[in-house]
Amino acid sequence: MATETLADGVVQGGAAVGSCLGLDGSAIGMPQLCTDWMPNQIFWLLIALIAIYFFLSRIGLPRIGAVLAERQGTITNDLAAAEEMKLQAVAAERAYVEALERARADANKIAAETRADIQKDLDVALAKADAEISAKTTESEARIAEIRAGAMDAVTQVAKDTAKELVAALGGSPDARAVTAAVSARLKG
Amino acid sequence: MAEETGLVFHPMDQFIVKPLFGDGPVMWYTPTNATLWMLLAVVCVVALFVLGTRGRAVIPTRLQSVAEVFYGFIYKMVEDVTGHDGVKYFPWIMTLFLFIFFSNMLALIPTAFAPTSHIAVTAVLGFGVFIAVTVIGFVKNGASFLGMFWMKEAPLFLRPIIAVIEVISYFVRPVSHSIRLAGNITAGHAVVKVFAAFAGIALIAPVSILAITAIYALEVLVAVIQAYVFTILTCVYLKDALHPAH
Numbered sequence: 446m447a448t449e450t451l452a453d454g455v456v457q458g459g460a461a462v463g464s465c466l467g468l469d470g471s472a473i474g475m476p477q478l479c480t481d482w483m484p485n486q487i488f489w490l491l492i493a494l495i496a497i498y499f500f501l502s503r504i505g506l507p508r509i510g511a512v513l514a515e516r517q518g519t520i521t522n523d524l525a526a527a528e529e530m531k532l533q534a535v536a537a538e539r540a541y542v543e544a545l546e547r548a549r550a551d552a553n554k555i556a557a558e559t560r561a562d563i564q565k566d567l568d569v570a571l572a573k574a575d576a577e578i579s580a581k582t583t584e585s586e587a588r589i590a591e592i593r594a595g596a597m598d599a600v601t602q603v604a605k606d607t608a609k610e611l612v613a614a615l616g617g618s619p620d621a622r623a624v625t626a627a628v629s630a631r632l633k634g
Numbered sequence: 635m636a637e638e639t640g641l642v643f644h645p646m647d648q649f650i651v652k653p654l655f656g657d658g659p660v661m662w663y664t665p666t667n668a669t670l671w672m673l674l675a676v677v678c679v680v681a682l683f684v685l686g687t688r689g690r691a692v693i694p695t696r697l698q699s700v701a702e703v704f705y706g707f708i709y710k711m712v713e714d715v716t717g718h719d720g721v722k723y724f725p726w727i728m729t730l731f732l733f734i735f736f737s738n739m740l741a742l743i744p745t746a747f748a749p750t751s752h753i754a755v756t757a758v759l760g761f762g763v764f765i766a767v768t769v770i771g772f773v774k775n776g777a778s779f780l781g782m783f784w785m786k787e788a789p790l791f792l793r794p795i796i797a798v799i800e801v802i803s804y805f806v807r808p809v810s811h812s813i814r815l816a817g818n819i820t821a822g823h824a825v826v827k828v829f830a831a832f833a834g835i836a837l838i839a840p841v842s843i844l845a846i847t848a849i850y851a852l853e854v855l856v857a858v859i860q861a862y863v864f865t866i867l868t869c870v871y872l873k874d875a876l877h878p879a880h
Contacts, residue, residue: 487755489669490749
């Protein structure tokens with residue numbers, strides 16, 4: 446009677462029939478060691494492994510691999526582009542510096558030329574001015590000499606006349622020729 | 635069902651394999667809870683890689699960067715450990731890693747089933763790796779693959795002894811490889827269940843719940859680490875097959 450009840454229990458409890466379950470539906474020992482279930486587990490394990498393998502090798506891994514390769518490619522390309530841009534920037538800087546140097550050299554040259562031109566003009570103008578000045582000086586000296594000579598004659602005449610007048614005023618009868626000779630002698634002395 | 639009172643400890647019941655639809659025997663083709671959670675792992679893998687890479691964006695979205703992290707992590711592991719000629723096995727190793735990772739993670743959802751806690755599952759994985767690696771070793775290197783067991787650096791009289799030890803350790807690899815994973819997952823889930831059973835006592839419940847929280851955090855770590863360990867050991871075994879001279 447008791448056996449019957451327990452057997453019913455097994456069926457009603459939904460437990461699998463086999464040697465691994467107790468009559469109350471719980472495990473006897475380790476379920477891991479129950480050989481009844483092993484073919485089932487092995488079969489489904491192989492199904493699962495094959496499914497994962499085919500999925501991974503056909504779809505999963507190639508996709509990730511492609512994405513990673515693409516990223517690597519993008520990074521490499523970007524780095525190469527950056528390197529190229531850097532070289533361009535360096536070249537541009539060098540060209541700029543060169544242009545600057547050239548401009549500075551040109552400016553110096555132009556300044557020197559201008560200075561030389563100005564110097565030449567200046568020299569010419571100075572030479573001309575000097576010539577004019579010396580001409581004027583010569584002329585002036587001639588004039589001065591002339592004036593001085595004129596003045597000397599006038600002084601001689603005045604001296605002679607004055608001498609005659611003095612002699613007359615002192616009551617003498619001036620001998621004109623003698624007075625003149627005396628004054629001339631005096632003036633020479 | 636007997637009426638049960640007080641503490642009920644059935645920490646192993648969570649590992650029972652049940653048919654999804656109706657009762658009856660578990661045949662090899664029966665869709666069971668193991669089927670469901672394994673296929674959910676498959677769905678997660680597909681979702682991650684299909685939805686994640688939908689945009690194929692050079693600047694990735696969040697989900698795409700997660701997929702890229704998985705890809706990059708495992709790819710680098712394979713390349714670093716096995717060398718460049720191991721890269722063609724990358725899809726297989728990725729399959730193993732993602733299956734174990736998502737199975738472990740999904741198993742942490744309360745009431746979930748943990749396929750990787752079953753030795754039948756991990757043994758297929760472990761022996762699958764073992765057989766594949768051995769076949770690759772002989773195909774790539776021929777009989778010189780056996781040179782892996784014959785240490786030329788050791789003194790002559792030690793070489794046979796070392797060879798015996800090496801052969802034993804070689805054949806123990808798949809056993810430790812599979813039991814490590816199943817044992818870790820089983821132990822963690824069973825411990826959580828034991829603490830949960832203690833939560834039935836009001837006085838202990840707070841401590842119990844705190845403990846569950848702590849163990850759960852540890853289990854998240856274990857889930858990731860075991861997936862990682864299984865994968866990197868696979869890579870190491872593969873390296874031995876590709877370059878047997880060590």
